[in-house]
Amino acid sequence: MSANPSQVGQDVRLSVRASAAPQPVGAHWEFGDATTAEGSSTDHQWSAARTFQVTVTATFPDGRTKTRSYAQDVRPQRVTGTLTVHVIGPGRIVSTPAGINCSGTCSAQFDANTTVHLTAQDNPGAQFEEYADDCTGATPPDCDLVVPASGATVTGTFTQVSWTLTLKVQDPASGGGGGIVEVFDNDGAGPDHQCRQARCVDNFGVDETILLEPNALGLSISQFRGWQGACAGQGQQCHLTMDGNKTVTALYVRCPPGGCT
Structure with missing residues (x-):
């Protein structure tokens, strides 16, 4: 048989074979639902959900017959x-x-009237705003909904609220060098902080403009040689618009014993 258990209305392929030659030349099937069929192979589907006693009587080339039964669930x-x-x-x-796991559009089948729990997961620097359609009014980031046989649709909206600046400093002050970079918010109009480590990571608002410049305090120890990354090609000062994640490297070279010239 091709399926046991099977579902109501599902076609099930039934075949009779002997464990050794000769093989049956015919068979009579009784499906336990008052229907019968002839042939070594046949297809059948049951219209009710229960266990049926299926009986097959196989006929061999010499006229012998053998009967076997099994329970079809x-x-x-x-x-x-x-x-x-x-x-x-x-x-x-x-x-x-499980079934839904996507960042675009996806669909999944669930047993009708199943309660499905949805969870919104925002990317770094983003936040979840709201559900719509069949999850309208749900409290983010979760939504519980019953999926009927007619189906359901959910829309979730995220917005980007910040981007990440990764600032790398060669020969940094934290390691005994002179590499110090001043970071000013709002293109120099806002408060500033210093990056004295080999790597500093900060988040800034979407499309915010920031100003980077070398701090003069360390220039007697290390000489500033320019920028790499998102600030490449700019002079002493670097102006960045945070329209995405950015990486900048401040290039410092340690001064010789006699000092930088």
Whole structure:
């Protein structure tokens, strides 16, 4: 048989074979639901959910017959509903039970009337704003909804609220060098802080302009030679618009014993 258990209305392929030659030349099937069929192979589907006693009588070339029976477990037909999720912006929505895990548009089948738990997961620097459609009014980042046989649709919206600046400093002050970079918010109008380590990571608002410049305090120890990365080609000062994640390297070279010239 091709399936046991099977579902109501599902075609099940039934075949009779002997464990050794000769093979049957015909067979009579009784499916336990008042229907019969002839042939060494046949297809059948049951219209009710219960266990049916299936009996097959095989006929061999010499006229002998042999009868065998087995129990066919027929279960209710699975009814499913399709959940379609649309993700707008930098994030991902996943489901429990598993099935939905996407950052664009995806769909999954669930048993009809199953409660599905959705969780919104934002990307670094992003935040989840709201659910819409069949999750309208849910409290972020979670939504519980029942998926009917007719299906359900959910839209989740994320927005980017900040980008990351990774600032690398050669020969940094924290290691005994003179590499110090001043970081000013709002293109120099806002407060500043210093990067004295080999690597500093800060987050800034979307499209915020920041100003980077070498601090004169360390110039007697190390000489500033310029920028690499997002500031490449700029002079002493670097103006950056945070329209994405940025990486900048400040190039310092240690002064000789006699000092920098």
